[in-house]
Amino acid sequence: AVKSNQQRMNYTGLNTKPYTLAAFVISGMYAGLAGGLLASMDPLAGAERMQWTASGEVVLMTILGGAGTLLGPVLGAGFIKYFENIFSKINDNVLHGWFSFMPDGIEDFIITIIHPFVGKGWHLTLGLLFMLVVIFLPGGLVEGGQRIGRLFGRKKSDPETPDGKTTPAE
Structure with missing residues (x-):
């Protein structure tokens, strides 16, 4: 209160x-x-610790994980730092290695499309992931875990009522 x-x-x-x-x-x-x-x-x-994005990153972690929960910000921090390490390490050489089986014109086109989302532009990927979580999971990753738990934790219906409906007591 x-x-x-x-x-x-x-x-x-x-x-x-x-x-x-x-x-x-x-x-x-x-x-x-x-x-x-x-x-x-x-x-x-370094000076990057004093930028406004450092405090905004903490808010982003909290919202992404699930505000109002104890585990949510921890999950959000792990999610953001994990994807930061993954997407910031991908450069043009890695992309060329991934798509080397394609013809040169198509390979260059796909790398041109993907390039802004990886490497130094990993913030753009983080923003898109954040938008997807906010749109489809307003309660954050904790809500997603709860939805999955409810999906797999449902009890089977009573065998006496095959349609799952209950009848009122007489």
């Missing part, structure tokens, strides 16, 4: 300041821990 409507909680007589302060301090502790671990694991602090 403190998260959704602080003013209403104040009207009921509950002081929300200690709860919001505690949430702020706990999030600051986790941010400090993350920064300390980053500094110990990656000694090169």
Whole structure:
């Protein structure tokens, strides 16, 4: 209730300041821990860490994984970093190797089409994947996992009622 409507909680007589302060301090502790671990694991602090895209990437990870869930941002971070490593390593030489079985004109055409989506342009692929997830899975990857779980977790219908419908008790 403190998260959704602080003013209403104040009207009921509950002081929300200690709860919001505690949430702020706990999030600051986790941010400090993350920064300390980053500094110990990656000694090169480049200017790219200070760009606006770094904070936008965290929001993207949260939305992609599933906002409002504990596991969602972790899944989103893994998804983004995995695809970043995959798509940023693909260059023209790799593409030519993949499509070398095709005639030269068609190979060059396909590589021209795919080239903007890989290598330094992997952000475009990430944007397309993000759009697909937002359109088809508004709850993120967690919702996709829940849909798959419901699909495979359905119980079989009762053998007495072959159509699966239940009859009211008499």
